[in-house]
Amino acid sequence: MKTNHKKWLSVTLAAGVVLSGFAAPQVSAEGESETSYWTREQAEKIEQNEDNTLPYTDVSELEKFAEGYHVWDSWPLTDRDGEIARIKGYQVLFALTAPDDVLPGKVHDIARIRYFYSKNGKDWEMGGTLFPDGASLGSREWAGSAIMDDGKIHAFYTATGRRGEEASTFEQRLAMATGDITADKNGVHFDNWGEHKITLEPDGEYYQTKEQAQNGEGGGYAFRDPQWFKDPKTDKEYILFEGNSGGAVDERTFKKEFAGSDEYLAENPVPEGAVHANANIGIAEVIDGDPSNLKMMPPLLEANYVNEELERPHIIVKDKQYYLFTDTHVNKYAEGISGPEGLYGFVSDTLIGGYEPLNESGLVLANPEENPYQAYSWLVLPSLNVVGFAHFGDIGDLSIGDLGNQPADYQFEKFGGTLAPTAKISINDDTTEFVKQYEQGWIK
Known part of the structure; x- marks a missing residue:
């Protein structure tokens, strides 16, 4: 999907182009390959x-997942x-929540993680907040993951802002805590x-700091969504x-590798404004089995x-191949490229x-064109x-972006704030296919 623009970057095609602001990909100590790229040439094939x-979903007819609360990003407890x-027959699902009298555009400012439990993976009871009041390290809690380990829970989350700050900031750090799990x-x-504990903060070399993001107009800032993965x-083990x-x-x-082949780049000059797009998917190694001890690595992608x-990255291993999934919004594409709200994915023989x-x-699942924002924040489970x-x-x-300017009643009417119907995909080597749709919140 290509758009013409008047301003274009001056591009050097010679091999070994110097890359100053972006961290250059490196080879690991084990001799593993360097960071991969999602190129403009690949993204322009989105269709x-x-x-x-x-399928189209009438968001207004969906059942509210938690009485009195908006619910959005969710993830299950795993081993x-x-x-x-x-745990004694129960499955557990975590989600970001906020009281449902808060405008949809403000929910991230007060987000708390709440948990839900179920015997059958589709009928859920709310257990309450995951952490006691005032315990987490941010002024609000953003998405993460959680694992069960010998009667304990290791809960990973994004500490956004700082506890007790007078005005909310968007500083993001990876955090975790360990507690006991019981069931009756x-x-x-x-x-x-x-x-x-804060387990990881951006280093400014591989991963942009908040200060770097604020130095110049446009572009995003993210250091969030810690997701557990065991190879x-x-x-x-990794985050x-x-x-x-x-x-x-x-x-x-x-x-030039950001664009794709030499032939593509020669016919498709890169718009000047594309410089503001710099998303990546990071990875850190867990040292000596201690989830709080992480070694930062160069980006996967x-x-x-x-x-x-590229939000909520996660990996599924199937048929000895690594499937890396992530989510993105229609308004997060670089100048000259377009794509829908969707789940995107990549495959490799190596981690x-x-x-x-x-x-x-890269496109795996997207909302229908007639309802382009009906769902978001997809997470692929081991069952697909x-x-x-x-x-x-x-x-x-x-x-x-227009919704925040609409009357409050309109925003509440149009906002789901609940779990979407669960989708099912199939994977065959480097291709995927939407298979069917289940009830809301079905994780079995």
Whole structure:
């Protein structure tokens, strides 16, 4: 999907182009391949069809997941291997929440993690907030993941802002805490929490800091969404996360690999404004089995000059291949590229390096064109069921950015704030296909 623009970058085609602001990909100590790129050439192949488009959902008819609360990003409790965990027959689902009298555009300012439990994976009871009041390290809690380990829970989350700050900031750090899990006839309980710890902060080299992001107009800032992953081939453990490539916007130098082939670049000059897009997917190794001890690594994937926000990255291993999934919004694409609100994916034979987009473009699932914002924040489970939340439905020609200017009653009417119907996909090597749709919140 290509758009013509009047301003274009001056591009050097010689091999070994200097890259100052973005961290140069490196080879690991084990000799693993360098950081992969999602290129402009690949992203321009994005096209919706029956294999990647979700059915229309009337968001207004969906059942509210939690009485009195908006609910959005969700994730299940898993074991260390990534399989959905059971504690005395219960499954547990976590989600970001806010009181449902808060305007949809303000929910992220007061987000708390709440948990839900179920015997059958589709009928859920709310257990309450995951952490005691005032315990988490941010002024609000953003998305993460959680694993069960020998009667304990290791809960990973994004500490956004700082506890007690007078005015909310958007500083983001990866955080965790460990507590006890118990279950009885009255449900699941979490208590005896240990000290909350910051496990990782952006370094400014591989991952952009808040200060770098603020040095120059435009572009995004992200260091969030810690996702546990254990590599079944090596038994090594990792945390994946969303980031942005290091360096301020005025330090960035274009690299031809961001665009694609020489032939593509010769016919498709890169718009000047694309410099603001610098999303990446980060990874850190867990040292000596201690989830609070992380070693930062170069990014798994960069989307420089392509996209500015690759949210909630996670990996599924199937048929000895690594499937890396992420979400992005229609308004996060770089100048000259367009794509829908969707779930995107990449495949490689190795954990680090070699990732190529699924379905040639990366698009796995998208909302229907007649309801482009009906769902978001998809997470692929080991069963290839895909959970997400109902976002905004039936808003006509409005963009997502227009909604905050609409009357409050209109915003509440159009906002889902509940779990979306669960989707099912199939995977065959480097292609995927939408298979069917289940009830809301179905994680079995």
